[in-house]
Amino acid sequence: MWACYKRRGNNGMMENNKSICVALNTKSYNIIIGHTFGLENFLRDKNISSFFIVSDCNVFRNYGRALINSLSKYGLTITKSIIMPGEKSKSFSVLEKLCRDAAAAELDRKSLVVALGGGVVGDIAGLMAAIYLRGIRLLQVPTSLLAMVDSSVGGKTAINIPEGKNLVGAFHQPLGVVINIETLKTLPHREYLSGLAEIIKYGVIKDSLFFDFVAKNRSNLLRRDTSALEKVILRACKIKAEVVSSDEKESGLRQILNFGHTFGHAVESIGKYQKWLHGEAVSIGMAFAAELSAITGKGNKESAEMIRNVLTSYKLPVSLNKRKYKKMWKSFRTKINTDKKTIGGKPRFVLFTEIGTVKFGCEVSEDAMKEAFERILK
Numbered sequence: 001m002w003a004c005y006k007r008r009g010n011n012g013m014m015e016n017n018k019s020i021c022v023a024l025n026t027k028s029y030n031i032i033i034g035h036t037f038g039l040e041n042f043l044r045d046k047n048i049s050s051f052f053i054v055s056d057c058n059v060f061r062n063y064g065r066a067l068i069n070s071l072s073k074y075g076l077t078i079t080k081s082i083i084m085p086g087e088k089s090k091s092f093s094v095l096e097k098l099c100r101d102a103a104a105a106e107l108d109r110k111s112l113v114v115a116l117g118g119g120v121v122g123d124i125a126g127l128m129a130a131i132y133l134r135g136i137r138l139l140q141v142p143t144s145l146l147a148m149v150d151s152s153v154g155g156k157t158a159i160n161i162p163e164g165k166n167l168v169g170a171f172h173q174p175l176g177v178v179i180n181i182e183t184l185k186t187l188p189h190r191e192y193l194s195g196l197a198e199i200i201k202y203g204v205i206k207d208s209l210f211f212d213f214v215a216k217n218r219s220n221l222l223r224r225d226t227s228a229l230e231k232v233i234l235r236a237c238k239i240k241a242e243v244v245s246s247d248e249k250e251s252g253l254r255q256i257l258n259f260g261h262t263f264g265h266a267v268e269s270i271g272k273y274q275k276w277l278h279g280e281a282v283s284i285g286m287a288f289a290a291e292l293s294a295i296t297g298k299g300n301k302e303s304a305e306m307i308r309n310v311l312t313s314y315k316l317p318v319s320l321n322k323r324k325y326k327k328m329w330k331s332f333r334t335k336i337n338t339d340k341k342t343i344g345g346k347p348r349f350v351l352f353t354e355i356g357t358v359k360f361g362c363e364v365s366e367d368a369m370k371e372a373f374e375r376i377l378k
C-alpha cells in the first residue's frame, strides 16, 4: 500500500499530524505534515537562542503573523528578513542582505533560521544558514506545493549566477520540515499545477500505484481536496526521503529525482526563467525523456503516452511550439550540456523502463536526442 506513514502521538505535535523521517548518517530529521504551523513543542528540546524568519513578501503577508504567534510561545527573540518574491531573489546581493540582517539581529550559533515560503525562500535561506557563522540551523516551512514535495527536503540550497541556475550552493540539511497544508489555499493556480508536475514525477520514478492514484484523482487534486492532497504530499515526501536517505549527496540513486530535469533545465534557461515555471519546464522535460525512453527502447511507447496524458490532464505543457522552436535544437543541445550530470560533453539522462522504474546515468546518441526533440514539437 503506497499510503504508508506513521502517526505520532507522543512527540508533542498535534495527533493528526503525520511524520516522515529522513534518515541520514549524522543528522536525521522529520518532515511533519499537518494543518497548522504547530511548532510549539517540536522545537522544545532543541536549545535554540533566537529565531530569524526569512520569507518573501507574498508569503509573509499571508502567514507571517501565524508563524510568529506559533514561535512566540518560546519567549525568544524573533527577527526577520523579507525578500522580494521570484527567482531573481536567488542572488548574491540578496544573500548578502540576509547575512547582514542576520548580523544586525545578532544571531549566534544557537539561532534558528526559519524559511517560510516557496523554493526560492528555502534555497536562499538555506544557503545563508549554511554559511552564516560557518553554518547555523535551519527549519524549512514550505508554503508552495513544489517546496513541500521537493525543495524543502534533501538539503540542497543554492543561488543563481548569470552563467547558470543553482550554480552556487551547499548541502545543508534542515533541523526539520514543517508542512502546513492549509497554506496551499492561497497558492496561485499556476504555481499549484507546477508542483503537481513534480508529484507526477515521483510516480514515474518510483511508484506506479501512486502514478495511478494521481491520474485517477485529478478532479480532487485540481480542487485541492485536503484528503487527496495530504495523501500525495505524504507519499511524495516519503519517496524523496527514501531516495535522499540512500544517497545524501547525489552520487548515485538520488539522480533519479532529476527525471525530466535535464531537458527541463534547458527549457527553463531558453525561456530565461520567465516563460515557464520550474514544474512546467520539468513537465516538458518529462515528455522529452519519455520519448527518449521509447526511442532508445528502454521504455515502451504506451507508457510514454500515459505519462504525457496524465501531464496534459493536469493542464501541464508537454510540447514546444513548432514554429517558434524548430530551428533551435542547437541552442537546446548546448543548454543540455550545462546540466550537472554531463560528463565530458556527454549528458546523462534518467529514463523510465516502465512506469515506477527508471534508470539513471543513461548515455544516448545525438540522433536520439534530436528525434525526441522533434517529437515534442507541436
Ligand SMILES: NC(=O)c1ccc[n+]([C@@H]2O[C@H](COP(=O)([O-])OP(=O)(O)OC[C@H]3O[C@@H](n4cnc5c(N)ncnc54)[C@H](O)[C@@H]3O)[C@@H](O)[C@H]2O)c1
Binding pocket: 056, 058, 059, 062, 085, 086, 087, 090, 117, 118, 119, 120, 121, 123, 143, 144, 145, 146, 147, 150, 151, 152, 153, 154, 155, 156, 157, 158, 166, 183, 184, 185, 186, 187, 188, 191, 194, 278
Ligand atoms: N533545493 C532543491 O532541492 C530544489 C528542488 C526543486 C526546486 N528548487 C528551487 O525552487 C524554486 C522554485 O520554488 P517555487 O516553485 O516554490 O517558487 P517560489 O518560491 O518562487 O514561489 C512561487 C510563488 O508563489 C508564492 N507563494 C508561495 N507560497 C505561497 C502561498 N502559500 N500562498 C500564496 N503565494 C505563495 C511566492 O511568493 C512566489 O511568488 C526554484 O528556484 C528552484 O530552483 C530547489
Ligand SMILES: [Zn+2]
Binding pocket: 150, 198, 261, 278, 282
Ligand atoms: Zn524539480
